Amino acid sequence: MTETTNALPDFSKGQGLLPVVAQDAASGAVLMMAYMNEESFQETISTGRAVYYSRSRKRLWRKGEESGNVQRVKEIYVDCDGDSILLKVEQAGGAACHEGYASCFYRRRTAGKWEVIGERVFDPNAVYGHPKKST
């Protein structure tokens, strides 16, 4: 079954910004959560590279533009309500997180505390040349 509606995703539901989950296409690991506006969504489709909208920098954020750790988009999904997006990606460099971890979700709650369970793939200071600000 194919739906022809072009109203998906519905960016008006998030006042122009919708949350996006990036999942590693091979391992299934959830890599990160970010946001897209309509423009970044369209550029993601046309280029095949994940392009987000940085809320702190208030501009398009071409993932990997500084680190080189781009995300090649293999599949794009939209959810039932049309207000969130799932990308299955191939993560260049093996790390999605600006802190140098494979996944931004490198801390797990254990006995009431947050335990770092991810292994650092790169040193953020070496890659960015400065402490990387959050996006």
Add this chain to the structure above:
Amino acid sequence: MTETTNALPDFSKGQGLLPVVAQDAASGAVLMMAYMNEESFQETISTGRAVYYSRSRKRLWRKGEESGNVQRVKEIYVDCDGDSILLKVEQAGGAACHEGYASCFYRRRTAGKWEVIGERVFDPNAVYGHPKKST
């Protein structure tokens, strides 16, 4: 390494609401995206069941309260910026989506259109007794 900070997740970053990804603990499938406020996060921790905050109903949403399809929380992760949450869950009934699909992300972009690739696990009308509104 264990961090003792209690400032995570930082709900102030999302004006009280943070996006949450629920992932099937066994299959790795991304099941849904929802939101939590501090109260729903605390209740999730204390009960071991996923509790979200419904933006449309403006109240706590104990996942499965109507359908019975509760989510048993196996692991909780927080991201680098402390502004999104990942749950690894055991999904009762095999379906997270109010439309009856295993995952809310049952539509994949194919050749410029959205193609339904999920299989319906249940009939929403039979489960809810009425067409289910989005959450």
